[in-house]
Amino acid sequence: MSSSRTRFAPSPTGYFHVGGARTALFSWLYARQHGGTFVLRLEDTDRERSTQASIDIILEGMSWLGLDWDEGPIYQSxxxxxxxxxxxxxxxxxxxxxxxxxxxxxxxxxxxxxxxxxxxxxxxxxxxxxxxxxxxxxxxxxxxxxxxxxxxxxxxxxxxxxxxxxxxxxxxxxxxxxxxxxxxxxxxxxxSVVCDDLLSQISHVIRGQDHLSNTPKQVLLYQALGAPVPQFAHLPLIMAAGGEKMSKRKHGDAVSVTTYRDRGVLPAAMVNFIALLGWSPASEGETREIFTRAELIERFNLERINRSNAKFTFDQHDARKWTDPKAQAINAEYVRTTPLDELLPHLRPVLLAAGLWQDEFDGAQRDWFRATLELIRERFWTLLDFADQGRAYLSDEFPYDPKAVQKNLLKEPRLAALLPQLADRVAGLTAYSADTVEEALRALAEESGVGAGALINGLRTAVTGQAVGPGAFVLCEAVGRERVVARLRGAPAVMASAGA
RNA sequence: GGCCCCAUAGUCCAGUGGUUAGGACGCGGGCCUUUCAAGCCUGAGGCACGGGUUCAAUUCCCGUUGGGGCUACCA
The missing domain is CATH 3.90.800.10 (Glutamyl-tRNA Synthetase; Domain 3)
Known part of the structure; x- marks a missing residue:
C-alpha cells in the first residue's frame, strides 16, 4: 500500500487551528502507517485573506508538531x-x-x-x-x-x-x-481542490466533516474529468465548550496551535491529546491513553474514528482552564516523565528566554542540573513551570509568592529570628544533606517550642519563594548549602518588606 | 427553510441483543506528608425522549427532541 497519498490543505488566512492540526495529524498518521506520502498544500487563493505570516505560522506549527511532509508546500495559487x-x-x-x-x-x-x-x-x-x-x-x-x-x-x-x-x-x-x-x-x-488533489494523485482525502456535504459535487467533478475518485474520510468536528465552532475571535487563544507551544506544552503531548479527539486506539481492552508517536502510527486506523463531534472544554477567563483540562493533564504527564534527553531540547529555549540558562548546566553542573530537574518536575504541568515555580532552584533571582510569604512566614513572627538561627546551624553542619538539615531543624523546633511544621514551611518559602514544591529537605539538597544559608538569613528582610 | 450528519456521566473515549455499562480528565471524600495542581485509596455521576422488533433493548428499526455541517461568482 505504498501508493497511499494523503494531504493537508489549510488556507493560510490566520492562525493554525487545533482542528486543523488534528486533521493534519490524522492524514500524517495514515500516510506514515502505510508507508505513503504526505503532501502539504497551502490553499492561498483567497488573495484578500491569505498572508505570508499565516503561511509561516502553519509551517512552524507543523514542524513543531513533528508532522513532516514529503511533498510541498504546494501553493494552490x-x-x-x-x-x-x-x-x-x-x-x-x-x-x-x-x-x-x-x-x-x-x-x-x-x-x-x-x-x-x-x-x-x-x-x-x-x-x-x-x-x-x-x-x-x-x-x-x-x-x-x-x-x-x-x-x-x-x-x-x-x-x-x-x-x-x-x-x-x-x-x-x-x-x-x-x-x-x-x-x-x-x-x-x-x-481547485479536485484539480489539486488530482495533480498530487491524492488517494485518501482526509478532512473535516464540514466538507462532507460538498463531496458529492467533487465526486461528480472527478467523474466528469474522467479521473479516479479518491477515498474520502471525513473527521468529526472539534467544537467549543458552548457547542459552536471554535474560532479564535470568539474563543481566544486555546484555538491556536501556537498558543500551546508558547504556553509550554510539549508537542508529543499535544499530538497525543489531539489524536484521542474523535479516535480511539482501543483494542483488546486497552485503557491506556498515553501513546508515543510510534505507537500512534502503528495503531491508527480510519475505522475507529467516531462520527460525533467533540467538545473542547476550556474557559478563557480562568487561568487554570486556559485549555481543555485533559490536555493539561496529558501534558503534565509528559512534562514529568519524558526522558530528560528528549525534554531538554524543548526546555532549553524556555530557560534561555527566561534568562535562566547557564552553559554549566551542560558542563560542570550537568549532574546537579539534571537531578534538580527530575526533582522539581514531579509536580509541574508545563515547560513554563520550570521558569517560574522552578526559578529559585536555578537562579538567585526569584520572586517570593505573596501568598506563600503570608501563609508560611508572616503567620509565625518568631520565624524572623529562628530562620537565621537555622541558617547558622545549617552552616555549621559537618555533613550537609536532607537528613542533617532535617535533624538540625527538628532540634531547633524542639528547643524553641515552635512547631516543626511551621519551621519547615518557613524554610520552604524562604528558600524557594513558594508554598508548594518538593519535600523541604530534599529541596535543600538541590538548592545547595550556600544558597540555603543565605536565603534563610535573608528571611527577616523578606518578612519585613512583605509585612510593611 | 431544504439536504446531510450526529446522540453512552460535566468533558474525551470504550462497550454489549441478557454486563455490577468500563477507562481517562474533572469533581467530592479519605490516607500520607512539612506543603500540593504530587502520590495512594475511595465516592458521586451516564445509555436524550417516545414508539416499535424481540423472551429480552443502552445495543436493531421508526419518529421526536437536541446538537452540528452544508446550502455563495469564500476557502
Whole structure:
C-alpha cells in the first residue's frame, strides 16, 4: 500500500487551528502507517485573506508538531492555470457550460422560488433562470459569463463511500449547477481542490466533516474529468465548550496551535491529546491513553474514528482552564516523565528566554542540573513551570509568592529570628544533606517550642519563594548549602518588606 | 427553510441483543506528608425522549427532541 497519498490543505488566512492540526495529524498518521506520502498544500487563493505570516505560522506549527511532509508546500495559487484548463476541458466535453445569468438574477430566482413555496430551489440547467436566446444575445454583446458545472440529473444519486461516515447517496437535484469559473475567469474552490488533489494523485482525502456535504459535487467533478475518485474520510468536528465552532475571535487563544507551544506544552503531548479527539486506539481492552508517536502510527486506523463531534472544554477567563483540562493533564504527564534527553531540547529555549540558562548546566553542573530537574518536575504541568515555580532552584533571582510569604512566614513572627538561627546551624553542619538539615531543624523546633511544621514551611518559602514544591529537605539538597544559608538569613528582610 | 450528519456521566473515549455499562480528565471524600495542581485509596455521576422488533433493548428499526455541517461568482 505504498501508493497511499494523503494531504493537508489549510488556507493560510490566520492562525493554525487545533482542528486543523488534528486533521493534519490524522492524514500524517495514515500516510506514515502505510508507508505513503504526505503532501502539504497551502490553499492561498483567497488573495484578500491569505498572508505570508499565516503561511509561516502553519509551517512552524507543523514542524513543531513533528508532522513532516514529503511533498510541498504546494501553493494552490500556482496551479491556477491547470484549474482553468480543466474547466476548459469540461466546457469542451459538455460537462460544463457558460452561463450569462448575473448573481442578482440567480439570487432573485432563488428568492422567488422560496417565496413560492419551493425552499430547495437549485440552479438546474442553462436556461433555468435566463432563457437561452437571451443568453445568446448577451454573449454576442460580449457580456461577462461564468462557467457552471452541468450536474447530471438523470443518472441517479451521486454515490460514494466515506471511510468514516459510510455509504452516501445524494439526489443530484439537491445540487446546484455550481460555478466553476467566476466572471473574471478565476477558478472556485470546488474546482481547485479536485484539480489539486488530482495533480498530487491524492488517494485518501482526509478532512473535516464540514466538507462532507460538498463531496458529492467533487465526486461528480472527478467523474466528469474522467479521473479516479479518491477515498474520502471525513473527521468529526472539534467544537467549543458552548457547542459552536471554535474560532479564535470568539474563543481566544486555546484555538491556536501556537498558543500551546508558547504556553509550554510539549508537542508529543499535544499530538497525543489531539489524536484521542474523535479516535480511539482501543483494542483488546486497552485503557491506556498515553501513546508515543510510534505507537500512534502503528495503531491508527480510519475505522475507529467516531462520527460525533467533540467538545473542547476550556474557559478563557480562568487561568487554570486556559485549555481543555485533559490536555493539561496529558501534558503534565509528559512534562514529568519524558526522558530528560528528549525534554531538554524543548526546555532549553524556555530557560534561555527566561534568562535562566547557564552553559554549566551542560558542563560542570550537568549532574546537579539534571537531578534538580527530575526533582522539581514531579509536580509541574508545563515547560513554563520550570521558569517560574522552578526559578529559585536555578537562579538567585526569584520572586517570593505573596501568598506563600503570608501563609508560611508572616503567620509565625518568631520565624524572623529562628530562620537565621537555622541558617547558622545549617552552616555549621559537618555533613550537609536532607537528613542533617532535617535533624538540625527538628532540634531547633524542639528547643524553641515552635512547631516543626511551621519551621519547615518557613524554610520552604524562604528558600524557594513558594508554598508548594518538593519535600523541604530534599529541596535543600538541590538548592545547595550556600544558597540555603543565605536565603534563610535573608528571611527577616523578606518578612519585613512583605509585612510593611 | 431544504439536504446531510450526529446522540453512552460535566468533558474525551470504550462497550454489549441478557454486563455490577468500563477507562481517562474533572469533581467530592479519605490516607500520607512539612506543603500540593504530587502520590495512594475511595465516592458521586451516564445509555436524550417516545414508539416499535424481540423472551429480552443502552445495543436493531421508526419518529421526536437536541446538537452540528452544508446550502455563495469564500476557502
Amino acid at each position: 500556482q496551479n491556477l492555470p491547470d484549474h482553468v484548463a480543466k474547466a476548459a476541458q469540461l466546457l469542451a466535453t459538455g460537462a460544463a457550460y457558460r452561463c450569462y445569468a448575473t448573481p442578482a438574477e440567480s439570487g432573485a430566482a432563488r428568492e422567488a422560488a422560496k417565496a413560492a413555496g419551493n425552499p430547495s430551489w437549485k440552479y438546474t440547467g442553462p436556461d433555468c433562470v435566463i432563457a437561452l436566446d437571451e443568453q445568446a444575445r448577451r454573449a454576442a454583446q460580449g457580456a461577462p459569463s461564468v462557467v457552471r458545472f452541468r450536474v447530471p440529473r438523470s443518472t441517479g444519486p451521486v454515490q460514494f463511500r466515506d471511510l468514516v461516515y459510510g455509504d452516501q447517496a445524494i439526489d443530484p437535484n439537491e445540487l446546484d449547477d455550481f460555478v466553476l469559473l467566476r466572471t473574471d475567469g478565476s477558478p472556485l474552490y470546488m474546482l
